[in-house]
């Protein structure tokens with residue numbers, strides 16, 4: 001089946017060869033885009049969707065999310081808003097709830113969040129494990145995530161679980177040995193929470209190096225709560241993405257600028273922990289590739305909304321609306337080393353969002369307003 005989407009007032013393609021088109025149309029043939037051009041020259045197709053002057057952008061690529069968990073931490077959020085600091089210690093609360101949950105509960109939680117994401121325009125999502133922290137629970141988390149996305153990430157190194165208190169190196173040996181071996185069939189990526197109170201630079205290096213040897217791509221949680229070695233380690237090891245990047249030295253920024261490692265910024269985390277935002281302008285001006293993602297998790301950023309992250313990035317991180325939309329689409333694709341999503345060009349996946357607005361500018365200009373009119377995923381209206 002082919003579908004002609006026509007009457008597009010503004011078509012943001014993210015394809016440098018095409019740019020942004022007006023009075024445009026595109027044809028999705030099955031799961032792929034088959035044609036893009038002026039509406040007046042559009043070929044015939046089996047079906048037709050006239051969007052009547054609305055803007056169309058690529059589907060959002062949420063390249064950093066933790067949707068495999070049970071329970072919530074609303075009380076912790078309320079306490080934090082009343083003045084308690086965020087330390088990451090609440091992760092263990094979610095670990096206990098996740099271990100206690102049945103497969104069906106975890107599966108329905110993942111699908112509920114995926115439905116929220118789709119309704120807000122996300123068509124590609126990365127999903128991390130990291131609330132199991134035993135071999136069996138990490139395998140289960142990734143197996144369930146792999147049912148809905150190919151972008152699965154092993155985050156056994158999220159925190160040291162309570163049963164390994166006082167002997168973190170034994171846990172690092174488990175994560176980089178038997179646990180890694182068991183999850184590899186279900187994971188595309190390996191990630192480490194490299195932060196004071198979680199894993200230090202040497203531990204992160206051991207886990208990421210083992211992951212690379214097992215054939216997994218590398219990502220890292222780095223420099224979120226303070227300065228640290230995470231960003232430079234990511235660049236040194238050729239990681240696809242260094243995520244958070246809130247506390248960066250000039251050397252960190254220079255390292256990112258001279259690398260293929262994307263800086264993935266997660267403003268939902270700073271919003272929900274009432275922390276200073278990363279300086280996206282500094283990164284962009286240095287030539288760093290920037291992505292935006294939700295960090296969807298029950299502790300520090302319980303949002304599934306890429307439009308919300310775009311609004312924060314524009315208002316509080318000095319990104320232009322165009323830069324923020326690019327970072328939430330093409331930037332996320334770069335962070336996942338994908339060239340078939342985050343862009344609308346012939347041959348790319350037919351994943352796109354019709355906005356209930358004439359321009360992409362409205363995503364930041366009208367924060368909190370449901371502007372997602374229609375989502376096409378694999379060429380199928382959702």
Ligand SMILES: [Zn+2]
Nearest residue numbers: 064066221295
């Ligand atoms: Zn995260």
